[in-house]
Amino acid sequence: MSYYVQWLRQASPYINAHRGKTFVVMIPGEAVEHPNFNNIIYDLVLLHSLGVRLVLVNGSRPQINKKIADKKISPHYHHGLRVTNAEILDCVIEVVGRLRSTFEAKLSMDLASSPMQGARLRVTSGNFVTAKPIGVVDGIDFQHTGEVRRIDRKGICRQLDENNIVLLSPLGYSPTGEIFNLSGEDIAMFTAIKLQADKLILYGEEKGIFDEQGQLIRELRPHEAVSHIERLANHYQAKLLTTATEACRQGVQRAQIVSYAENGALLEELFSREGNGTLIAQEQFETIREATIEDVGGLMELIRPLEEQGILVRRSREVLEREIEQFTIIEREGMIIACAALYPIADSVAGELACLAVNPQYRHDGKGDELLARIIMRAQQQGIKTLFVLSTKTAHWFLERGFLPSSVDRLPSARASLYNFQRNSKVFEKAI
Incomplete structure (x- = not known):
């Protein structure tokens, strides 16, 4: 290139x-x-x-x-x-x-x-x-x-x-x-x-x-x-x-x-x-906020490398546009440098933290922690009591932040039915 x-x-x-x-x-x-x-x-x-x-x-x-x-x-x-x-x-x-x-x-x-x-x-x-x-x-x-x-x-x-x-x-x-x-x-x-x-x-x-x-x-x-x-x-x-x-x-x-x-x-x-x-x-010319439809292009640019490495599940533009309200982003001078999504799980008081991504240049600046705190706040506002996360390569990061090892059996049925056994993601949960 x-x-x-x-x-x-x-x-x-x-x-x-x-x-x-x-x-x-x-x-x-x-x-x-x-x-x-x-x-x-x-x-x-x-x-x-x-x-x-x-x-x-x-x-x-x-x-x-x-x-x-x-x-x-x-x-x-x-x-x-x-x-x-x-x-x-x-x-x-x-x-x-x-x-x-x-x-x-x-x-x-x-x-x-x-x-x-x-x-x-x-x-x-x-x-x-x-x-x-x-x-x-x-x-x-x-x-x-x-x-x-x-x-x-x-x-x-x-x-x-x-x-x-x-x-x-x-x-x-x-x-x-x-x-x-x-x-x-x-x-x-x-x-x-x-x-x-x-x-x-x-x-x-x-x-x-x-x-x-x-x-x-x-x-x-x-x-x-x-x-x-x-x-x-x-x-x-x-x-x-x-x-x-x-x-x-x-x-x-x-x-x-x-x-x-x-x-x-x-x-x-x-x-x-x-x-x-x-x-x-x-x-501060850096803001943390909920994403809008105008952010889809910037989100794709941020998460695409992680999808190619198999760290994140692939999401098409159509999926991102449909789910954009679930995303929280950190924007710096017009560029999205970090994101995370919160998905409430149907018929439960649980939610899933997903698609946590940080631009490599800012991974040592606490952006992940800022996003986690914002996601927990959003979850509490929605009445969510337990936060689940599925991860293949970042287990220790979540363990260090109070998440406990869990299992597919602990997932609410609406989410367990969508579990991808081929990816074999580890499951963690945190009471909030």
């Missing part, structure tokens, strides 16, 4: 999970200047083609710095923020206009033998961001440097409903007709919060957030991020981590930091189990 086929099969649960979701993506000005920029555009087009609703926010710091330097204007900063006077504002407007055209042009490419061929995208920009002046801080008048006052959620959602990509530039407009220079990171954060976006994706130069030993941190909770923000101090990654953390605290479920310098970083982060950057999650 080719690597491509294997990757596509592994990515399919994520493709289904991301379809119809809203992503806000922050692309700093440094990324526009990087040789990998075209690949980033290709990746975004691919997301759009897979049904992801995209809001892009572009930065412009290096381009503004260059324009100011070319005009020999002396920049002024206070607390890390640019003071935007009228002369600098003219530079900002010129740079932002050029960058907007760059993005629109890149997203309009239709080159043969390229990822853009036949894309036919529509990109929408506009006055979706209302701004207000920062004002005077510590005696310093920031003039045309502003902050986000309001995001036009309805306007943006209307464009997304029309299958358009929305592009937001780092400018905001006041009700009095003024123009303000804004932080792209702030626009991305407030937009993600206002839209209650499914993801906020932030591009930075580095792969993600690294710990003191130089190891990539794959996942953080907002409360865990504080110490890393303090440690990174004025580094741009600290700005990204602060933005991601605040977004999660205000309702965005997940924010991800990836590298604009690495080809395909976004796709690896979104469509692989390992990811590629750093995920900041509002809560």
